[in-house]
């Protein structure tokens with residue numbers, strides 16, 4: 160289908176139009192028809208999808224009034240056209256009259272001035288005036304009438320001569336060019352509005368916009384769904400009659416945007432933005448976008464979940480946590496009981512006993528195990544940094560704040576567990592903020608006014624006596640009660656020495672790949688020293704000693720000497736006081752060992768000296784000591 164068509168009121172005009180097309184090198188279908196005939200052509204063109212029509216004069220008027228909804232370019236009457244008609248009319252008679260629309264008659268005035276030649280004029284305001292106009296001009300005894308083709312037809316039976324005011328080729332060329340521009344602009348506009356429509360149709364946000372009178376101009380499918388309304392029911396109606404609580408009218412009046420405001424509709428909470436459309440100072444309308452709060456929270460949760468897979472996950476496997484001592488098993492029982500609940504848990508115990516390991520276990524055994532696990536050591540991060548790490552911030556919150564802001568660790572833990580280690584080290588100001596987070600279950604980023612609801616389980620740990628700190632005024636009592644709803648004491652290693660062999664085996668196994676060496680275990684005497692030691696650094700210290708001993712050991716079985724060397728000075732005194740159990744049934748061997756020990760005592764534990772006195776080598780001395 161040709162997108163542009165031309166309707167000429169009479170044959171001659173159609174011929175000129177053909178010449179114009181030829182000159183421009185374009186192909187435009189040309190129909191001939193005046194007035195009602197022209198309207199028929201226009202309607203047919205509309206039905207077949209024509210995008211721009213070109214017509215002229217009264218036919219163009221008729222088409223415009225007929226309700227045909229295609230843009231129409233009118234072929235103008237130019238000064239040349241008027242001049243041509245005037246010159247022709249002068250050949251035909253003296254008294255010339257013209258009837259046309261005001262614009263054309265302005266041109267006639269210019270002609271009169273240039274040629275000092277009066278012309279009878281009659282203004283035509285509407286099509287109904289045509290008969291009257293012709294009649295009036297006849298009353299003025301004109302000899303020649305210049306007029307549109309339809310007027311001229313009316314004088315066919317009279318002695319008055321006529322000249323048809325037609326458009327010349329240049330006017331038609333001008334109209335064709337204009338039609339082509341219009342087509343291009345309209346196509347671009349159609350593509351743009353299709354794009355905008357697609358955005359509006361597929362965007363998850365509800366969008367309602369109003370014009371400067373507060374009448375709804377757009378209501379997208381998401382808005383229909385969220386508000387349970389039909390756009391056809393509301394477009395064109397005043398927003399205040401439909402959503403009086405929306406504050407759109409207020410923004411229309413003030414011209415000031417309102418962002419992230421919470422609004423309720425039919426019991427559903429929504430986050431809304433209302434943005435005025437400004438043209439200079441004038442408010443031309445308002446765009447209101449909104450989202451259901453619940454959906455927004457779900458999306459945030461999804462994002463947080465994704466982030467949680469980028470590092471905030473538990474690192475301990477449950478089978479790598481060992482212990483069979485009653486005190487360890489007692490604490491473990493509490494872990495499995497408490498994990499199911501959602502209450503805060505305080506883990507107490509000396510440094511290195513495995514509090515963090517317990518926190519991981521609590522998370523893994525809870526219904527939050529698929530969510531993130533975020534561990535924060537409150538003592539390791541300076542106070543001012545800790546605040547922004549925990550709560551996050553918005554762009555520009557302080558000098559040096561990252562562009563785009565930063566998500567806080569509380570937010571990152573949403574749907575999971577946050578482990579606050581060394582909670583006793585938390586500064587007073589942060590203790591207050593933490594208490595608020597626990598009570599309100601929401602956080603506010605630094606520099607922001609927006610409250611972000613969070614769903615987290617808080618597990619804290621401390622190796623300091625928090626109760627004592629509360630009494631001394633170093634820790635808030637209300638916070639202490641809030642974090643101490645459930646309490647698990649992780650026993651010190653010296654209280655569960657029977658777990659040491661198990662732990663040593665586990666660590667040796669873990670170390671194998673790291674040190675590229677196969678170590679089978681500890682000789683009995685070596686293990687006895689390990690169990691005799693009081694382990695102030697607990698499991699962390701034990702792990703370090705095992706690692707050192709494994710590296711130092713020349714044998715597959717770690718002996719007592721190596722353990723003493725690995726343990727350092729504290730272990731040497733144990734080595735000295737160590738007495739192998741003497742088996743009552745053994746005889747010569749028992750005496751031998753007794754004698755060796757006596758000599759060792761005399762020389763203050765110096766094994767080389769003792770070996771010299773006994774007349775044996777150092778290795779033999781150790782073999783005898785390590786013999787069962």
Ligand SMILES: Nc1ncnc2c1ncn2[C@@H]1O[C@H](COP(=O)(O)OP(=O)(O)OP(=O)(O)O)[C@@H](O)[C@H]1O
Pocket residue numbers: 479480481482508509510511512513514515516517580620621622662665698699702
């Ligand atoms: N039951 C266990 N089985 C195996 N390894 C353990 C166990 N408990 C603790 N560990 C190991 O001991 C080391 C110290 O544990 P963790 O860091 O949890 O101690 P902590 O009590 O949190 O210490 P701190 O108070 O200094 O933060 C870790 O390497 C951990 O893997």
